[in-house]
Amino acid sequence: MADQLLDAKGLNCPLPILRAKKALKDVAMGGTLEVLATDPGAVKDFEAFCRATGNELLASNVEGKVYSFVIKRMS
């Protein structure tokens, strides 16, 4: 279970990333944020976002139409 949950379902590019960036500020260093999204583009975008920001993408899953990502705050 992640420390924080962000529901970005129904939002389109780039809102899931922008909301995640904002939500990460409230996560302690080393803590985790789970993001739920329905934008299929979010899969590649969260990988790129984490690589560029130095955060760690712990998990990337899909269940039906909902994608979930677990990000560990490292920066």
Added chain:
Amino acid sequence: MSNESNAKSMSMIVTKGTLDWAYPPFILATTAAAMGIDVTMFFTFYGLGLLKKKLNLKVSPLGNAAMEMPMLGMHIGMPNMVAAIPGVDAAATAMMKNLIKRKGVASIEELRTLAVEADVKMIACQMTMDLFEYKLEDMIEGPVLGGAATYIENATKCDINLFI
């Protein structure tokens, strides 16, 4: 975002002010800022109107052959003859805004606010302000006035420079 050391940087020249053309610069600026990149946007010519406090952005199918809207299970474009009829622009704009809302795409106002909040640097072209007789008080808070040299000095230091 300037607190990140060795941050990469991006600049953009924003020259177009219709609803469709307003999206790429604001999407890229907000996303880059979220990725820790220093962003500068230079608003010139029709792009400058995107800094007005009150936006009333429009899209026109006239002369826009690639514009087709998903309708009735297919994609419908519009011949110029039809697109030129009064009221068609307004109808197309309303349809586009409706589509944007329905698909969970952010509004330009929302993206612009996010860009300002993310410390995206905005430069309003002084020459265009004079040319189109815009007043500073009609513009949102945040942008600074500048010219070509201001932009170019900034662009020489950027990793990415875009013209939109």
